[in-house]
Amino acid sequence: MAYADQYGSGINLDALVVPVQAATVFAAQENSLYLPGTMVPTVSVPAGSASAQVALMGSVTAEIVTGATAPAVGESMDPGVDFTNQLPANTKKIINLDLIAARTVLRDLGGVDVANMGRIMGSSIAAKIDAMVSEKLGDLTISAAPSGNLLHDLYREIGLIRDTGETGPLNCVVSTDAYAGFMEKIGSSAFANADIQNAAMRSGFIGTLAGVPCYVSSFLADHSGLTTTNFAVFSQDALRIAMQGGVNVEVERRAAAVGNDIVASAAFGVDVLDATRGVINGVA
Numbered sequence: 001m002a003y004a005d006q007y008g009s010g011i012n013l014d015a016l017v018v019p020v021q022a023a024t025v026f027a028a029q030e031n032s033l034y035l036p037g038t039m040v041p042t043v044s045v046p047a048g049s050a051s052a053q054v055a056l057m058g059s060v061t062a063e064i065v066t067g068a069t070a071p072a073v074g075e076s077m078d079p080g081v082d083f084t085n086q087l088p089a090n091t092k093k094i095i096n097l098d099l100i101a102a103r104t105v106l107r108d109l110g111g112v113d114v115a116n117m118g119r120i121m122g123s124s125i126a127a128k129i130d131a132m133v134s135e136k137l138g139d140l141t142i143s144a145a146p147s148g149n150l151l152h153d154l155y156r157e158i159g160l161i162r163d164t165g166e167t168g169p170l171n172c173v174v175s176t177d178a179y180a181g182f183m184e185k186i187g188s189s190a191f192a193n194a195d196i197q198n199a200a201m202r203s204g205f206i207g208t209l210a211g212v213p214c215y216v217s218s219f220l221a222d223h224s225g226l227t228t229t230n231f232a233v234f235s236q237d238a239l240r241i242a243m244q245g246g247v248n249v250e251v252e253r254r255a256a257a258v259g260n261d262i263v264a265s266a267a268f269g270v271d272v273l274d275a276t277r278g279v280i281n282g283v284a
Contacts, residue, residue: 016106016114016260018046023118024125024264028247029198032126033217034133036197039171040270042237043095045244051096052242055070055145056273057083060091093273095242100128101265105257118249121264125247126200130219133270136239137173137222137232140278146230150181150281151209157233157279164276168235172214174206175221175282179228181212226282235280242269 034040045052097182102124106117143157158170174182186207205215221229244267254261272278 008084011177017249017251018116020114020121020251020262022107023115024249024262025124025247027119027122027220028129028264028266029122030121030126031200032129032198033173033200033215033241034124034130034206034241034270035126036201037241038197039173039215039234039236040133040200040239042243043174045097045242045267045269047244049244051094052096052240052269053092054240054242054273056091056093057237057277058274059214064066093240093242093271095269095271097242097244097269098126098132099265099267100132101263102128103261103263105259105261107259109258117151117262121245121249121262125251125264125266127219129268130217131223132215132268133238133241134173134219135225135241136272137220137234137278137280138226138229139272139275140232140234140238140280141275142226142284143279143281146228146281146283149185150178150230151185153281154212154214154231155210157281158212160279161233161235161277166235166237166277168237170212170233170235172209172212172231172233173220174214174216174231175224176216176218177221177228179206179216182216182231185195199214207246224280224282226284229280229282232278232280238278239270240273243267 029035043052043054102121104117104121106112106114141160143153143160147153154172183206186209201215204215204217206216208214211257220232224232247266249263250263252261
Protein backbone atom coordinates (compact mmCIF):
# COMPACT_ATOMS: atom_id res chain seq x y z
CA MET A 1 0.00 0.00 0.00
CA ALA A 2 1.58 3.28 -1.13
CA TYR A 3 -0.53 5.53 1.10
CA ALA A 4 0.71 6.73 4.45
CA ASP A 5 -2.85 7.45 5.53
CA GLN A 6 -6.08 5.67 4.64
CA TYR A 7 -7.66 9.01 3.70
CA GLY A 8 -5.17 9.44 0.88
CA SER A 9 -6.78 6.60 -1.03
CA GLY A 10 -9.16 7.46 -3.84
CA ILE A 11 -11.03 4.24 -3.07
CA ASN A 12 -12.04 5.37 0.41
CA LEU A 13 -14.07 8.41 -0.67
CA ASP A 14 -16.44 8.43 2.30
CA ALA A 15 -13.58 8.48 4.77
CA LEU A 16 -11.93 11.31 2.86
CA VAL A 17 -14.85 13.70 3.35
CA VAL A 18 -14.72 13.99 7.14
CA PRO A 19 -11.09 15.06 7.71
CA VAL A 20 -11.04 17.41 4.70
CA GLN A 21 -14.28 19.09 5.75
CA ALA A 22 -13.19 19.47 9.36
CA ALA A 23 -9.82 20.95 8.39
CA THR A 24 -11.35 23.32 5.82
CA VAL A 25 -14.03 24.76 8.10
CA PHE A 26 -11.56 25.10 10.98
CA ALA A 27 -8.98 26.87 8.81
CA ALA A 28 -11.56 29.27 7.39
CA GLN A 29 -12.77 30.27 10.84
CA GLU A 30 -9.27 30.57 12.27
CA ASN A 31 -7.68 32.54 9.44
CA SER A 32 -10.31 35.25 8.93
CA LEU A 33 -10.52 38.45 10.97
CA TYR A 34 -14.21 38.77 10.21
CA LEU A 35 -15.81 35.31 10.10
CA PRO A 36 -15.98 35.02 13.92
CA GLY A 37 -18.47 37.93 13.87
CA THR A 38 -16.76 39.93 16.61
CA MET A 39 -15.89 42.99 14.53
CA VAL A 40 -18.61 42.67 11.88
CA PRO A 41 -21.74 40.78 13.07
CA THR A 42 -23.20 38.10 10.83
CA VAL A 43 -26.82 37.69 9.75
CA SER A 44 -28.00 34.20 8.79
CA VAL A 45 -29.79 33.93 5.44
CA PRO A 46 -32.32 31.08 5.14
CA ALA A 47 -31.94 28.51 2.41
CA GLY A 48 -33.59 29.51 -0.84
CA SER A 49 -32.96 33.23 -0.35
CA ALA A 50 -30.19 35.15 -2.10
CA SER A 51 -30.27 38.24 0.12
CA ALA A 52 -30.71 39.47 3.68
CA GLN A 53 -32.75 42.42 4.94
CA VAL A 54 -30.85 44.13 7.73
CA ALA A 55 -32.19 46.84 10.01
CA LEU A 56 -30.42 50.20 9.93
CA MET A 57 -29.53 51.42 13.39
CA GLY A 58 -30.38 55.06 14.07
CA SER A 59 -32.73 55.32 11.10
CA VAL A 60 -35.70 56.38 13.24
CA THR A 61 -35.74 59.49 15.45
CA ALA A 62 -37.98 59.67 18.51
CA GLU A 63 -40.21 62.75 18.82
CA ILE A 64 -42.22 64.42 21.55
CA VAL A 65 -45.89 63.81 20.76
CA THR A 66 -47.42 65.29 23.88
CA GLY A 67 -46.37 66.18 27.39
CA ALA A 68 -44.93 68.95 29.52
CA THR A 69 -42.32 69.91 26.92
CA ALA A 70 -43.46 71.85 23.88
CA PRO A 71 -42.93 69.94 20.64
CA ALA A 72 -40.32 71.12 18.18
CA VAL A 73 -41.12 72.33 14.69
CA GLY A 74 -42.54 69.45 12.69
CA GLU A 75 -43.75 67.59 15.76
CA SER A 76 -47.43 67.66 16.69
CA MET A 77 -49.65 67.63 19.75
CA ASP A 78 -52.86 67.84 17.73
CA PRO A 79 -55.20 64.89 18.34
CA GLY A 80 -55.68 62.74 15.29
CA VAL A 81 -52.47 63.93 13.62
CA ASP A 82 -49.77 61.31 13.10
CA PHE A 83 -46.21 62.24 13.91
CA THR A 84 -43.36 61.68 11.44
CA ASN A 85 -42.83 58.10 10.34
CA GLN A 86 -40.13 56.25 8.45
CA LEU A 87 -41.13 53.80 5.75
CA PRO A 88 -39.63 50.29 5.85
CA ALA A 89 -37.52 51.09 2.80
CA ASN A 90 -35.71 53.74 4.84
CA THR A 91 -35.03 51.53 7.83
CA LYS A 92 -33.42 48.52 6.18
CA LYS A 93 -30.57 47.58 3.88
CA ILE A 94 -30.62 44.64 1.49
CA ILE A 95 -27.38 42.65 1.34
CA ASN A 96 -27.06 40.35 -1.66
CA LEU A 97 -25.08 37.13 -1.42
CA ASP A 98 -22.22 36.06 -3.66
CA LEU A 99 -21.27 32.42 -4.05
CA ILE A 100 -17.52 32.12 -3.60
CA ALA A 101 -15.67 28.85 -4.14
CA ALA A 102 -12.22 27.30 -4.33
CA ARG A 103 -11.31 23.98 -5.92
CA THR A 104 -8.41 21.58 -5.90
CA VAL A 105 -7.82 17.93 -6.70
CA LEU A 106 -6.34 15.24 -4.47
CA ARG A 107 -4.56 12.74 -6.74
CA ASP A 108 -4.45 9.06 -5.95
CA LEU A 109 -0.67 9.22 -5.80
CA GLY A 110 1.39 11.74 -3.91
CA GLY A 111 0.74 11.00 -0.25
CA VAL A 112 -0.52 14.52 0.52
CA ASP A 113 -1.86 14.99 4.04
CA VAL A 114 -5.57 15.67 3.56
CA ALA A 115 -5.63 17.89 6.64
CA ASN A 116 -3.20 20.20 4.88
CA MET A 117 -5.41 20.15 1.80
CA GLY A 118 -8.29 21.26 4.00
CA ARG A 119 -6.18 24.04 5.48
CA ILE A 120 -5.33 25.29 2.00
CA MET A 121 -8.98 25.38 0.97
CA GLY A 122 -10.16 26.97 4.21
CA SER A 123 -7.45 29.61 4.08
CA SER A 124 -8.41 30.50 0.51
CA ILE A 125 -12.04 31.09 1.53
CA ALA A 126 -10.92 33.14 4.54
CA ALA A 127 -8.66 35.28 2.34
CA LYS A 128 -11.47 35.99 -0.13
CA ILE A 129 -13.87 36.95 2.64
CA ASP A 130 -11.36 39.28 4.31
CA ALA A 131 -10.65 40.90 0.94
CA MET A 132 -14.37 41.47 0.34
CA VAL A 133 -14.84 43.03 3.78
CA SER A 134 -11.76 45.22 3.24
CA GLU A 135 -13.29 46.48 0.00
CA LYS A 136 -16.40 47.59 1.88
CA LEU A 137 -14.31 49.26 4.58
CA GLY A 138 -13.20 51.60 1.80
CA ASP A 139 -16.82 52.85 1.65
CA LEU A 140 -16.73 54.22 5.19
CA THR A 141 -16.37 57.95 5.81
CA ILE A 142 -13.01 59.09 4.45
CA SER A 143 -11.15 61.05 7.09
CA ALA A 144 -9.44 64.38 6.80
CA ALA A 145 -5.94 64.26 5.32
CA PRO A 146 -3.64 62.05 7.42
CA SER A 147 -1.45 64.12 9.71
CA GLY A 148 1.56 61.82 9.69
CA ASN A 149 0.96 60.94 13.35
CA LEU A 150 -1.05 57.72 13.31
CA LEU A 151 -2.02 57.87 16.99
CA HIS A 152 -3.25 61.44 16.62
CA ASP A 153 -5.28 60.39 13.59
CA LEU A 154 -6.77 57.40 15.41
CA TYR A 155 -7.89 59.52 18.35
CA ARG A 156 -9.33 62.06 15.92
CA GLU A 157 -11.30 59.43 13.99
CA ILE A 158 -12.66 57.91 17.20
CA GLY A 159 -13.87 61.39 18.16
CA LEU A 160 -15.57 61.80 14.77
CA ILE A 161 -17.48 58.55 15.21
CA ARG A 162 -18.50 59.38 18.77
CA ASP A 163 -19.65 62.80 17.59
CA THR A 164 -22.26 61.15 15.35
CA GLY A 165 -23.87 59.59 18.43
CA GLU A 166 -22.28 56.13 18.25
CA THR A 167 -21.85 54.86 21.82
CA GLY A 168 -21.10 51.20 21.14
CA PRO A 169 -17.72 49.43 21.07
CA LEU A 170 -15.32 50.17 18.22
CA ASN A 171 -12.67 48.10 16.43
CA CYS A 172 -9.70 49.21 14.38
CA VAL A 173 -8.04 47.40 11.46
CA VAL A 174 -4.56 48.63 10.55
CA SER A 175 -3.03 48.06 7.12
CA THR A 176 0.36 46.40 6.85
CA ASP A 177 1.65 49.63 5.27
CA ALA A 178 0.96 51.51 8.52
CA TYR A 179 1.87 48.69 10.90
CA ALA A 180 5.43 49.84 11.55
CA GLY A 181 4.26 53.36 12.30
CA PHE A 182 1.78 52.10 14.87
CA MET A 183 4.24 49.81 16.61
CA GLU A 184 6.87 52.54 16.81
CA LYS A 185 4.35 54.69 18.67
CA ILE A 186 2.79 52.16 21.04
CA GLY A 187 5.53 49.56 21.57
CA SER A 188 4.99 45.82 21.52
CA SER A 189 3.55 45.14 24.97
CA ALA A 190 2.20 48.41 26.31
CA PHE A 191 -1.48 47.53 26.04
CA ALA A 192 -3.48 44.54 27.21
CA ASN A 193 -6.57 43.01 25.67
CA ALA A 194 -9.42 40.76 26.75
CA ASP A 195 -10.79 37.72 24.93
CA ILE A 196 -9.73 37.22 21.32
CA GLN A 197 -11.76 34.88 19.17
CA ASN A 198 -9.43 33.06 16.76
CA ALA A 199 -5.88 32.66 15.47
CA ALA A 200 -6.11 35.53 12.96
CA MET A 201 -7.21 37.92 15.68
CA ARG A 202 -4.64 36.67 18.17
CA SER A 203 -1.71 36.89 15.76
CA GLY A 204 -2.93 40.17 14.24
CA PHE A 205 -3.66 41.91 17.53
CA ILE A 206 -1.64 45.10 18.04
CA GLY A 207 -3.09 46.52 21.23
CA THR A 208 -6.00 48.40 22.77
CA LEU A 209 -5.82 52.14 22.18
CA ALA A 210 -8.38 54.51 23.73
CA GLY A 211 -10.49 51.44 24.49
CA VAL A 212 -10.41 50.28 20.86
CA PRO A 213 -8.88 46.87 19.99
CA CYS A 214 -6.55 47.19 16.98
CA TYR A 215 -5.61 44.44 14.51
CA VAL A 216 -3.32 44.35 11.51
CA SER A 217 -4.61 43.06 8.16
CA SER A 218 -2.72 42.25 4.98
CA PHE A 219 -5.85 42.87 2.87
CA LEU A 220 -6.85 46.40 3.81
CA ALA A 221 -4.26 48.33 1.80
CA ASP A 222 -4.78 46.35 -1.42
CA HIS A 223 -8.58 46.17 -1.40
CA SER A 224 -9.91 49.36 0.21
CA GLY A 225 -9.83 51.31 -3.06
CA LEU A 226 -7.77 54.14 -1.59
CA THR A 227 -4.38 55.17 -2.94
CA THR A 228 -2.93 55.02 0.57
CA THR A 229 -4.68 53.23 3.43
CA ASN A 230 -3.58 53.50 7.06
CA PHE A 231 -6.43 52.10 9.12
CA ALA A 232 -10.19 51.83 9.48
CA VAL A 233 -12.01 52.27 12.79
CA PHE A 234 -15.69 51.34 12.98
CA SER A 235 -18.53 50.15 15.18
CA GLN A 236 -20.38 46.87 14.83
CA ASP A 237 -23.32 48.67 13.23
CA ALA A 238 -21.21 50.21 10.47
CA LEU A 239 -21.20 47.00 8.42
CA ARG A 240 -22.97 43.68 8.37
CA ILE A 241 -22.09 40.25 6.97
CA ALA A 242 -24.75 37.95 5.55
CA MET A 243 -24.15 34.21 5.14
CA GLN A 244 -26.21 31.22 4.18
CA GLY A 245 -25.01 28.39 6.36
CA GLY A 246 -21.27 28.41 6.79
CA VAL A 247 -18.27 27.24 4.84
CA ASN A 248 -19.27 24.14 2.85
CA VAL A 249 -17.00 21.38 1.56
CA GLU A 250 -17.81 18.73 -1.04
CA VAL A 251 -15.64 15.84 -2.19
CA GLU A 252 -16.36 13.74 -5.26
CA ARG A 253 -14.51 11.20 -7.33
CA ARG A 254 -13.30 12.47 -10.73
CA ALA A 255 -11.88 9.71 -12.89
CA ALA A 256 -10.45 12.13 -15.46
CA ALA A 257 -8.23 13.62 -12.76
CA VAL A 258 -7.36 10.20 -11.31
CA GLY A 259 -8.30 11.55 -7.93
CA ASN A 260 -10.92 13.42 -5.93
CA ASP A 261 -12.20 16.94 -6.46
CA ILE A 262 -12.36 19.05 -3.31
CA VAL A 263 -14.59 22.13 -3.51
CA ALA A 264 -14.96 24.64 -0.68
CA SER A 265 -17.67 27.30 -0.95
CA ALA A 266 -19.57 29.93 0.97
CA ALA A 267 -22.65 32.02 0.22
CA PHE A 268 -21.41 35.35 1.52
CA GLY A 269 -22.28 39.02 1.35
CA VAL A 270 -21.15 42.17 3.15
CA ASP A 271 -22.16 45.80 2.92
CA VAL A 272 -21.94 49.11 4.74
CA LEU A 273 -25.03 49.91 6.80
CA ASP A 274 -24.02 53.33 8.11
CA ALA A 275 -20.82 55.00 6.84
CA THR A 276 -20.94 57.58 9.65
CA ARG A 277 -20.27 54.83 12.20
CA GLY A 278 -16.83 54.20 10.72
CA VAL A 279 -13.91 56.17 9.35
CA ILE A 280 -11.13 55.03 7.03
CA ASN A 281 -7.86 56.90 7.28
CA GLY A 282 -5.89 57.31 4.09
CA VAL A 283 -5.63 59.14 0.79
CA ALA A 284 -8.37 58.61 -1.79
